[in-house]
Amino acid sequence: MGCQNMTGFVDLYSEGGTFLHRIDARVKIVAVLFLSVLAFLLSNVYSLTLLLAFIFILLFLARASLSRTWFALRFVIRFMVLIVVLWPIFDPSGTPVWATFGPVKITEPAVWRGVTSAVRVGCLACVWYILMFTTSQRDLVRALVKMGLRFDFGLALAISLRFLPTFSATIDSIKDAERARGMELDKGSLLKRSRNYVAILVPTIVSALRSADTLSLALHSRAYGARADRTYLREPKMRRQDAAALSVVIALLVVPVFFKFVLGVPL
Amino acid sequence: MNALRMRDVSVRYPDADRDSLDSVSLDIARGEWVLLLGANGAGKSTLCMLTNGLIPHVVKCSLKGQVEVFGKDVARHSVATLSTKVGIVFQEPENQLFCMSAEEEVAFGPENLAIDREEIAARVEWALETVGLLGCNDRPPSSLSGGQKQRLAIAAALSMRPEMLVLDEPTYALDPIGRIELYSLLADLKKKHNMTVLVVERDAEEAAAFADRIALMSEGRIVRTGRPKEVLADPNALRFIGVPPPQLCEFSEALYTRVGGPKIDSITLEAVAREISTVLSAKKGVEVIHP
Amino acid sequence: MIPCPTADEGPIAAMRNVDFSYDDGTEALHSVTLDVWRGEHIALVGGNGSGKTTIAKLLNGLLRPSRGHVLVKGNDAAKESVAALSRTVGYAFQNPDHQLFCSTVAEEVLFGPKNLGFADAKAVEKADRALSLMSIGHLKDKAPLSLSLGDRRRVSVASVIAMDPEVLVLDEPSTGLDAGEAAELMRALDGLNQEGKTIILITHEMRLVAEHSERVLVMAHGHVVLDCRTRVAFSEPEALHESGLIPPAAIQLAHRLSDFGVSPEVLTVDELAEEVAKVWGARI
Numbered sequence: 132m133g134c135q136n137m138t139g140f141v142d143l144y145s146e147g148g149t150f151l152h153r154i155d156a157r158v159k160i161v162a163v164l165f166l167s168v169l170a171f172l173l174s175n176v177y178s179l180t181l182l183l184a185f186i187f188i189l190l191f192l193a194r195a196s197l198s199r200t201w202f203a204l205r206f207v208i209r210f211m212v213l214i215v216v217l218w219p220i221f222d223p224s225g226t227p228v229w230a231t232f233g234p235v236k237i238t239e240p241a242v243w244r245g246v247t248s249a250v251r252v253g254c255l256a257c258v259w260y261i262l263m264f265t266t267s268q269r270d271l272v273r274a275l276v277k278m279g280l281r282f283d284f285g286l287a288l289a290i291s292l293r294f295l296p297t298f299s300a301t302i303d304s305i306k307d308a309e310r311a312r313g314m315e316l317d318k319g320s321l322l323k324r325s326r327n328y329v330a331i332l333v334p335t336i337v338s339a340l341r342s343a344d345t346l347s348l349a350l351h352s353r354a355y356g357a358r359a360d361r362t363y364l365r366e367p368k369m370r371r372q373d374a375a376a377l378s379v380v381i382a383l384l385v386v387p388v389f390f391k392f393v394l395g396v397p398l
Numbered sequence: 399m400n401a402l403r404m405r406d407v408s409v410r411y412p413d414a415d416r417d418s419l420d421s422v423s424l425d426i427a428r429g430e431w432v433l434l435l436g437a438n439g440a441g442k443s444t445l446c447m448l449t450n451g452l453i454p455h456v457v458k459c460s461l462k463g464q465v466e467v468f469g470k471d472v473a474r475h476s477v478a479t480l481s482t483k484v485g486i487v488f489q490e491p492e493n494q495l496f497c498m499s500a501e502e503e504v505a506f507g508p509e510n511l512a513i514d515r516e517e518i519a520a521r522v523e524w525a526l527e528t529v530g531l532l533g534c535n536d537r538p539p540s541s542l543s544g545g546q547k548q549r550l551a552i553a554a555a556l557s558m559r560p561e562m563l564v565l566d567e568p569t570y571a572l573d574p575i576g577r578i579e580l581y582s583l584l585a586d587l588k589k590k591h592n593m594t595v596l597v598v599e600r601d602a603e604e605a606a607a608f609a610d611r612i613a614l615m616s617e618g619r620i621v622r623t624g625r626p627k628e629v630l631a632d633p634n635a636l637r638f639i640g641v642p643p644p645q646l647c648e649f650s651e652a653l654y655t656r657v658g659g660p661k662i663d664s665i666t667l668e669a670v671a672r673e674i675s676t677v678l679s680a681k682k683g684v685e686v687i688h689p
Numbered sequence: 690m691i692p693c694p695t696a697d698e699g700p701i702a703a704m705r706n707v708d709f710s711y712d713d714g715t716e717a718l719h720s721v722t723l724d725v726w727r728g729e730h731i732a733l734v735g736g737n738g739s740g741k742t743t744i745a746k747l748l749n750g751l752l753r754p755s756r757g758h759v760l761v762k763g764n765d766a767a768k769e770s771v772a773a774l775s776r777t778v779g780y781a782f783q784n785p786d787h788q789l790f791c792s793t794v795a796e797e798v799l800f801g802p803k804n805l806g807f808a809d810a811k812a813v814e815k816a817d818r819a820l821s822l823m824s825i826g827h828l829k830d831k832a833p834l835s836l837s838l839g840d841r842r843r844v845s846v847a848s849v850i851a852m853d854p855e856v857l858v859l860d861e862p863s864t865g866l867d868a869g870e871a872a873e874l875m876r877a878l879d880g881l882n883q884e885g886k887t888i889i890l891i892t893h894e895m896r897l898v899a900e901h902s903e904r905v906l907v908m909a910h911g912h913v914v915l916d917c918r919t920r921v922a923f924s925e926p927e928a929l930h931e932s933g934l935i936p937p938a939a940i941q942l943a944h945r946l947s948d949f950g951v952s953p954e955v956l957t958v959d960e961l962a963e964e965v966a967k968v969w970g971a972r973i
Contacts, residue, residue: 269498290496296540297492301787307751308788310771311780312848313804333790337834341786342493348447349494351456352486353507353554357478364505364518437867438839544737570864573736573893573933600867603896603938642868645896645938645958652962657969667938671945678949678968 142292143195143203143263151193151265155373156274158380163262165384170254172388176243178398179250186257195264203264207256211249218245268292270367277367283356290346298339305334399469401562401594402426402449407463409444409453418444420618421463428561431588431595433605433626436615437640442598445615446566449596450484451477468561481507485555489567491547495539500531500550503539507558518557525553529583545576549583556587562594563587569599581608602644606630607666614639630665646670699763700724701887702748702778702856707757709743709911717743719911720757725856725889730882732898732919733891735908736933741891742783744908745858748889749778776805779854783861783891785845789833794825794844797833801852812851819851822877839870846874856887863894875901896937899923899956907932920954 146152151159166186173179190200218241225240262271268289276285306316309330316327369377390396402425409419418441426432436442447453451472454461465472468483488494497503504525508518526532529549534542539550548568555563563584569577585608587593599605606612612629614622616639622629629635633643633651643651650662650670660677664670702725709718718740725731725748733741746752747759750771759766761777779801782788791797798819802812820826823843828836833844846862859878863871871894879901882888890902898905898919905922907915909932915922922929923936926944935941939961940953947953950968955961 267498269502272498289498293496293498293538293540304782304784305787307746308782309790311749311751311775311782312788312801313772313775313852314800315770315772315804330790333834334787338784338786342490345488345490345493346496348452348456348486349488349496351452351477352450352481353558354478354481354510355506357476357510358512360512362509362512362515362518364501364509364515364522366515437869438837438865571737574895574935575736575930575933578935640867640869646942648958649939649942649961649965652958653965653969656962656966667941667945671942674942674946674965675949678946678965 142268143199143260144267145195145199145264146267147194147265149192149194149265150372151189151261153372154265154376155367155369156266156270157278157367157369158373158377159262159266160271160274160278161377162380162383163258165380166258167255169384169387170251170258172391173251173398174247175398176247176250178387179247179254183250183254183257186254186261189261190257190264193261193264199264203260204257207253207260210256211253214249214252215242215245218242218248273363273365274367282361286355294342297342298335301338302331302335305331399428400425400466401428401430401468402596403464403466404445404448405464407448407461407465409441409448409459409461411457411459417618418459419448422618422620424613424620424623426562426594426596428594429588429592431584431597431608431610433602433609433612434596434598434615435600435602435612435636435639435641436598437600439617440615440639441618442615443566444618446486446564446596446598448472449480449562449564450486451475451480452486478510481560482511482558483560484562484564485552485558485560487548487551487555487563487565487568489570491544491551491571492540494551495547495554498538499536500526500539500542500553501535503550504553504557507554511558521557521559525556528556528587529553543576544571544573545579548572548576548580552583561592562596564596564598566598567600568597569604574604577604581605584608601642602630602636603642606644614641616640626665627663698727700760701727701762703760704744704747704754705758705760707747707754707759709740709747709752710755717911718747721911721913722757723906723913723916725887727855727887728882728885729904730879730888730902731890731904731906732902733889733906733908734893734895734898734929734932734934739908739932740911741908742860743911745780745860745889745891748774748856748858749780750774751780772804775801775852775854777854778856778858779849779852780858781846781849781860781862783864785838785841786834788845788848789841792832793830794820794833794836795829797844798848798851801848805852815853816847816851819847822850822880823847824873824877838865839867842866842870843874850881854886856889857881858889858891860891861893862890863892863897871897893934895923895929895934899937899940907934920956923956924953 219237220235222241223236225238228236228238230237272285272289276282387398391398404422404424406421407419408417408421410417434442448465455477495503504522505518508521529552584595588595606626609626612626613620630647633647636643662670662673664673704721704723707721710716735741750766761774798816802815825843878888902919905919906913915928923940939958943951943955943961944953951964955964
């Protein structure tokens with residue numbers, strides 16, 4: 132069912148008891164941001180590869196199922212390969228020149244730059260995957276609100292995530308209903324096909340609007356927006372191990388920065 | 399002081415050519431269970447939305463007359479304030495559950511009222527237990543069955559500690575056993591907590607036996623109220639407003655036209671079966687021997 | 690209309706040992722075998738999630754069996770497209786809002802027959818007939834989505850009837866309708882059944898089943914647990930109960946009075962009153 136695919140795509144989280152699951156979501160968000168910054172700061176292909184290896188180990192420790200990991204990595208790997216292949220074609224600068232095909236010049240530095248960028252993209256993507264694999268949407272939204280995101284934005288985000296699978300199930304149902312009336316969605320000219328998709332779009336939007344109506348009544352009926360000092364049943368709490376994890380994360384960014392920018396080590 | 403007091407209430411939506419409610423007056427006593435019956439478009443949902451101030455505060459329309467819940471004028475109090483008096487449950491379970499877990503769903507209301515964390519935890523525990531969903535705290539609402547979703551919606555209203563529950567066609571998407579379970583839960587709340595209940599339905603079949611009083615609605619007016627036995631004794635009044643009479647009433651009517659009696663005075667299956675059994679047993683003395 | 694299976698005409702639709710699992714592994718049907726004969730009026734009942742809708746979608750090809758075969762007019766449905774199958778098996782979805790998208794009711798009802806390639810005049814004729822059967826001719830120029838739920842439901846059923854399928858599957862058609870609207874819809878369906886159309890009604894409303902269907906298929910946990918004449922089905926309350934269903938009050942009352950000689954095989958209020966009156970009369 133398409134709905135399942137869509138849910139899988141939107142919600143990569145799977146329950147687990149690894150230390151990555153247990154760490155406070157705020158620490159994980161900070162870690163993701165710091166590691167992303169680090170991936171941008173490092174320009175040496177070897178140190179980036181080391182970072183990628185480190186991230187891969189973490190990814191392995193997250194213990195997401197193989198099919199899920201593969202589902203996620205498939206996109207990243209394709210993208211990395213694409214960068215390695217295309218970069219040298221569009222970047223003719225530098226010497227030595229390895230090969231020339233008509234106007235296209237393949238140079239050694241460009242190839243390395245391509246590889247470096249690909250590894251960097253790999254780091255960025257995988258670090259986000261770790262977060263998504265080990266943190267439920269609920270904890271993520273809670274952490275964001277605790278970190279200062281306005282509650283109504285957090286709620287809007289949570290509601291969108293909550294209704295995405297419903298929405299996608301509606302679309303599937305609408306498609307089925309159209310097919311049951313003899314429509315062949317992917318047949319005919321481009322114009323006809325796009326018209327077919329309008330036939331899906333209209334009822335989808337209408338049912339979303341109808342849901343939104345009830346939703347707004349339900350929100351108000353439960354005192355939404357009554358007080359600015361709203362309380363929370365569950366609030367993320369920093370424990371000792373979270374603090375320890377946070378210091379490791381800070382060190383992960385600070386140490387390489389110190390070596391690179393203060394000591395001038397070419398990382 | 400009544401739970402609900404409506405006096406000459408008229409509501410008209412923008413662009414409508416007639417009033418959706420047309421000078422309606424209705425009183426509901428504390429701890430009373432009222433069943434509101436009517437066909438589509440009778441104005442039932444509009445009446446529900448008045449009970450917690452969604453009309454006039456959220457839904458745009460013109461309102462005349464006075465509505466008080468537990469002595470509070472709905473026009474003068476916010477929906478948030480009224481929500482601690484009246485909990486409302488809508489017909490479509492899917493669209494009124496918007497959180498990512500059952501627990502958050504139930505905690506949402508009290509959190510908005512800035513209630514202490516310990517108190518919220520206690521309320522969540524109590525509400526989930528009351529509706530029989532304890533242990534489902536972390537389940538996403540979308541993974542629950544139709545009946546469970548509707549019970550979760552009730553729990554989410556209960557955590558506001560209301561004194562009255564208003565349910566707008568709550569059994570819409572439920573199978574027959576799910577319906578009975580839902581009504582039994584409400585009956586329990588009424589018994590244990592003196593909960594005032596207003597249930598809206600299009601069909602009296604399962605709902606009638608639970609109510610203390612039935613109100614019939616048609617074209618924006620309340621055309622009749624009375625004890626279930628009285629109201630159901632006149633199936634034509636139900637037919638007239640487009641509500642099918644319960645089968646047991648139709649049966650009583652059909653039997654009467656065939657054999658001129660007995661006048662059945664019950665509305666539950668058990669009681670009707672008992673009455674007919676008694677009548678048929680009494681006849682046994684003069685039983686004609688069949689060949 | 691009582692079906693009369695003859696040697697030269699097999700069932701109009703059939704399932705042979707059909708298993709079905711969804712992509713996520715949920716097993717929805719286990720080894721379902723059934724025959725649907727031309728002209729039958731069948732109720733497909735069962736609790737929420739028992740597999741009713743899955744059966745409907747397998748019959749018109751929206752789903753394909755994981756194992757076993759679906760036969761439509763004797764041919765393996767696996768070889769045919771949904772569009773081709775929809776000529777024989779029409780399916781009105783549970784939620785009318787999932788199939789209304791045209792700007793007028795008239796276009797909406799014309800959409801199906803046009804897709805099936807009927808000539809314009811023929812398509813209009815079929816659409817008009819469907820409109821009048823559902824008594825919504827007066828709504829022709831209205832926008833479907835602006836109508837009341839009852840009218841939207843009727844438009845969605847009309848849009849399937851207009852395709853003139855031999856088998857009409859309706860998923861919970863009475864949901865959201867009030868008594869008058871539901872009765873009118875059922876009258877129209879009974880009329881089509883009289884003309885020889887096969888009706889498969891998926892519903893929770895046991896009263897509709899008792900009053901309109903000749904045969905009942907009861908589903909529970911992906912199995913067909915009961916397949917028999919309606920009269921017989923309601924004399925097996927246990928099988929129904931297992932599927933979250935309760936017989937209508939009149940039938941339950943008949944069961945309780947069976948010690949007095951009231952037949953437990955009644956279906957409607959009138960039949961029950963007749964039975965009780967008979968017993969009553971016999972005992973005066």
